[in-house]
Amino acid sequence: MLEFEASLAKAEAHVGVIPVPAAEVIAAQADVARFDVRAIDEVMQSAGNLAIPLVAALTRNVGDVDAQAKGFVHYGATSQDAIDTGLVLQLRDALVLIDADLVRLTQALVHQARKHAGTLMPGRTWLQQALPTTLGVKLAAFVSALDRHRDRLERARHEDLVLQLGGAAGTLAALGSQGLAVSEALAEELGLDVPDLPWHTQRDRLCDIASILGMLVATLGKLGRDIALLAQTEVGEANEPAAPGRGGSSTMPQKRNPVGASIAIAASVRVPGLVSTMLIASVQEHERGLGNWPAEWETLPEIVMLAAGALAAMLDVAQGLDVDAERMRGNLGLTNGLIFAESAQIALAPTIGRDAAHALVARACRRALSENAHLRDILASEPEVVQHLGSERIDALFDPGRCLGESSALIERALARHPRQAH
Amino acid sequence: MLEFEASLAKAEAHVGVIPVPAAEVIAAQADVARFDVRAIDEVMQSAGNLAIPLVAALTRNVGDVDAQAKGFVHYGATSQDAIDTGLVLQLRDALVLIDADLVRLTQALVHQARKHAGTLMPGRTWLQQALPTTLGVKLAAFVSALDRHRDRLERARHEDLVLQLGGAAGTLAALGSQGLAVSEALAEELGLDVPDLPWHTQRDRLCDIASILGMLVATLGKLGRDIALLAQTEVGEANEPAAPGRGGSSTMPQKRNPVGASIAIAASVRVPGLVSTMLIASVQEHERGLGNWPAEWETLPEIVMLAAGALAAMLDVAQGLDVDAERMRGNLGLTNGLIFAESAQIALAPTIGRDAAHALVARACRRALSENAHLRDILASEPEVVQHLGSERIDALFDPGRCLGESSALIERALARHPRQAH
């Protein structure tokens, strides 16, 4: 907000609306070190917003130095101009930080996805083993989603982070015929674009940012949840990096809790409600909202902080992900071959029909379960299957490396934006 | 979903995965008229999703005609492929309808904004009269927001409405080495793009659409709320169009309730919670979500329907908006000139300083209130004011047409995309 006030004064001096010396004094005084933030905060309650006591304090400070300059503080602006543009400047900084971590997280996942392009593991649907897949294709899907979020944030930075300057009713009335000239100069000063119109009560740009961060956090929450599920004692396929004191228990010495995942999941539980608040809050009355506007003040910063925190937590996890490829392969063997049931069905379908194949293999699966036998042996004991496939092809059905479909090609498609780095 | 199944068969025949005659039979049977929708719905409960009984019914129908073709129904696909691609096709159609109404609503508002570019009315902040503005600039801000929503939807149609085909675990395993070829052919058949990867559990694209519709509904809710506020008995500046039976009361013969606004406001209250559900639901486990995926099934369609309904309701209102420009002008006179207080302060600031001007005018406002006198007369009785401004300039301060700042320019900026139509 102080950056807004300083830049506003400079822009108005540039355009000739206020004297240059006044602008210089205002800009010099707009230094947070000169303010008693707690005192400003206390007045805010009855004033109704933070800009009123801040502008009052700035005016006092300026007046102490230059009685004439005092009259040109916050000239032609309204409280919301300072608050909204201040918010936009903060969002701009925050999104730079978020983008940097997003790049790092994506790189870490690209690296892991390439490394594990051939690491076989069970694909799971409805929390049940379904078909073999690879850790590479699993992680590539996150790279793809995170790339989309980066693109969205990049777009949002251009479309949404624009100047707010409208004056009391959004018409720039207090600046007479120089409102647009001041807007242009101020935007230049701050490095922001000028929107077609002030947006005091058209809040879609802020909702856009909130929504994109909401989607990012959902992806991070899924990454955390998938890793926490893989880290279960009974699954044991991946763990968060170990570090002294990380994920311990106050009472159980053996515990290694997935604390990074927990942070991301917690964010993914909290942010959706906050995004809904931003949408509800954006229905603001006439030329300035009452109640709904203040409802944004803590909500959007919370969304930003939760997104940044979840991102940092998952960056740690992704960079140090502790993969147990042997356990993954071992888990593929847990079902007595049932995880290959689809392969068998697909192999039989062309000759006996998809329907009959489904029925035949389902029956074989039930036998495998009740007899605690391997599906391969059950199928090898069915004359119809042997007749159609031959025993060699039956064996081949149970090679996980042969039933990965387009996994490799899919990984390459998803990672195409991220060229392998030369050494 | 039937369109998906028919096109899948055709694409697979084209690529050579299934026989052409089988594809022809499947496509011919994939006709909703041949299905008992209620029976399918009943099985769904225990099956867990709608595709299972639908595919079973389609398989039966195909089998009745051609026993061999039966084996090629839904070949290599999983339930979610049919459900998600079916959803994408529905969304594509829905967004065309929404866009059409969005164009109509924007045109209606452009027309009203141009017509009322000079229609003076009170600008209101915190539900209090603040400064004069025009109905034109008020409506132009909605045009600007709706144009942004159109751009977002246009982008979303390209980015988000992509094919889903991944098979049981998202690797296209059941199609062996022809998974990508089938994907390309199927996408061609349906007129959709092929994504880099199947997105069974990466749901950000659907959340993107939900969020954009959420923002659109918020704008419509604000339009409805502003009009409902203007339609209050004590304000009376605008009304919804009158029509027989519209907005009556079961007991009060004089009532003309803003029913269109009510529909838009109701949607703006309901959709944010649904958007938050989409975000929460998008944290889906591993290769297929359990519970969270089904949570989307009714939620996204509800968002679409609420958006479309709110849009249609506000289209009616905007096209027939009943503006009382005389009452607007009259309301500008309600405050004994207090609405012009900022003008007075601005006029005095350059000579006596912004701070002193604020204090002087605030004092004059209090006198105007307590003495029930016009602010102009109070100011004219203050020697300091007369000395600095002169009585003619004092009078001019209270001409609303002179304190509109950049209103006209702002309207033109906001409406620049919408050229005036030649007659």
Added chain:
Amino acid sequence: MLEFEASLAKAEAHVGVIPVPAAEVIAAQADVARFDVRAIDEVMQSAGNLAIPLVAALTRNVGDVDAQAKGFVHYGATSQDAIDTGLVLQLRDALVLIDADLVRLTQALVHQARKHAGTLMPGRTWLQQALPTTLGVKLAAFVSALDRHRDRLERARHEDLVLQLGGAAGTLAALGSQGLAVSEALAEELGLDVPDLPWHTQRDRLCDIASILGMLVATLGKLGRDIALLAQTEVGEANEPAAPGRGGSSTMPQKRNPVGASIAIAASVRVPGLVSTMLIASVQEHERGLGNWPAEWETLPEIVMLAAGALAAMLDVAQGLDVDAERMRGNLGLTNGLIFAESAQIALAPTIGRDAAHALVARACRRALSENAHLRDILASEPEVVQHLGSERIDALFDPGRCLGESSALIERALARHPRQAH
């Protein structure tokens, strides 16, 4: 709503406000079979609510039979009286059905909890094995929560399901001095209580019901989630009941998906957003809300249906829960004794101090992990441990039956309301 109109007429006849024969005609005509519901629905859009066209249709029907009675339809009431009281009557019926299933579900869980009071299984925190527990204590915690929900619903039925009759502005003005008398008679007729005041825009009672159902659904969601986690291929401790066609896959013949859990989880993802909508919607303006009131119309019924559906789904699951006690016991052995680490620490703490014991056992756990040895053997090789505990007591530490603490007593406390049934 028709029940409201019929009872209103009878009550007004009873009090003497309208003629008895008119009330008889109205009551006879208030039969849903006599109405074209679709036509009423169509008019609703422009009328603004459902009561207006319904009352109009009832008035026509009555008029066809008795021209004089026509004038006494809906006498003194407003649309919202019919809509709200109609809703209350529906809620009353719905809560009876929900309570019945809640009783059945609780009984099923009480039965399972008693049966499995001694069924040992791993307790899990942060999705990691922590300490042994029993299935009995796990299920007893659900019984306890469901009993609280029953108590809340029972209370809500008395406190919240009250008559709405207030007339156009909530003052019963149209009934002159007989408003309260009619209220009493109408409430008597419908079997509802009379509130202190009409509650057209004080919606806390409806929010109370929504919140309680929200809490119930959260408990059902947790029950579903816990069971789905136990049903994972790698855990295999419990499964949903098997039934033909239940939880199959369109492509994987071996799948047995937890479809009941999925329904409950989906509800637990959807209902919170709907509860937030009820709270937002309950901020209704003055004597009748605009937009916010209609926002309730579909939201509360959805909450009720989702709760009822989740309840029915989990009732099926609980009644047929397929427990694999052997696998549970087997899973206790997965960690080479680490799950008993706390026991060892507790045993050592009194002599060497909690801190030193924690450090010693944590060190032993790390050795057990790195050497792939059983924690018992590691501890037995530590002279300090042997000295303090002796080898017999070391062995006893690893008996899961000895480290259940107060499990049995806790089950009895939780099930105290549910006496064992005599045979």
Added chain:
Amino acid sequence: MLEFEASLAKAEAHVGVIPVPAAEVIAAQADVARFDVRAIDEVMQSAGNLAIPLVAALTRNVGDVDAQAKGFVHYGATSQDAIDTGLVLQLRDALVLIDADLVRLTQALVHQARKHAGTLMPGRTWLQQALPTTLGVKLAAFVSALDRHRDRLERARHEDLVLQLGGAAGTLAALGSQGLAVSEALAEELGLDVPDLPWHTQRDRLCDIASILGMLVATLGKLGRDIALLAQTEVGEANEPAAPGRGGSSTMPQKRNPVGASIAIAASVRVPGLVSTMLIASVQEHERGLGNWPAEWETLPEIVMLAAGALAAMLDVAQGLDVDAERMRGNLGLTNGLIFAESAQIALAPTIGRDAAHALVARACRRALSENAHLRDILASEPEVVQHLGSERIDALFDPGRCLGESSALIERALARHPRQAH
């Protein structure tokens, strides 16, 4: 949390689980002044929760004084026991403060409702004038809702604020056979009830509190919104109390913004999303949630603070409410008598039928509007009306004091719990 640790030690000493001198040292050290809160906070991030570093610090502090006592810190408890019971103790204190303000607010409204029992004002539905009502009946409806919230909070304090002590897996295993005895002693020490079972992952009690506060905030939001609507420049029937610096504008000297209402409305926009987060978060896995539990940590305190803030803001407003009874009466005259249309219809209905009366009066209303004439004069010019009612009764229809129905009785019913105080 320190109060929990101190009381736990005392309780365990009382039961004989740990030595009395150790408990004395622990209790003495459990003093927040001895802790570096920032350092604890920093460790929390990797530890996963706040109790781990706090217990570690307490253990160090105790060890510095008494090496033996060190081993008995946090004895038999788990982190969540400290965190949850600490939360319960904070909630208990918070609810006492909230109840005190709730009593004050209710008293202020009772006082205003009695004072304005006869203050006539327009009742408004759909933001349109509907029928006359009184400020008394309007405010009495708030008293009634706030009384219900008080009852709910009172009940919640007893039902929901219970001890949490379960140890690592909720079985009190680490306390052997003395778990329940320690629970009883600890609960006695803290003044809390012992629940039937530990509730680590059964979070309905916390949701109950969140929901009740959510309903309270909704009522406060409505109170704020109604007052803000009455304070509109064009309505002017009520204002927030004036105070220096309260509700000013940084640019408009005449503004008196409803800042108290704004705080309550903002809370009512924010809390519903937070309540939905509590419900979502309460689906916690097995014996300790991962991610969902931490999602509660900031959410519930935010709900409490927003409720307390909204309450304090509306208390100010209610105590100093600035009512303009003259303007209220004046506004009743704004519609040329249309606000009395229902009275006329009701008067005519018994003789010509409700339907015909509605049509006749609606026609008269339309004439009144188009001819800008008073409805009384229009009706007096209709022979049918004069014939049925006579001119004296026509006049009486337009006396607002005669069409208040049961207003007085309703106020008395709503205020019955609040006896008039003797002087």
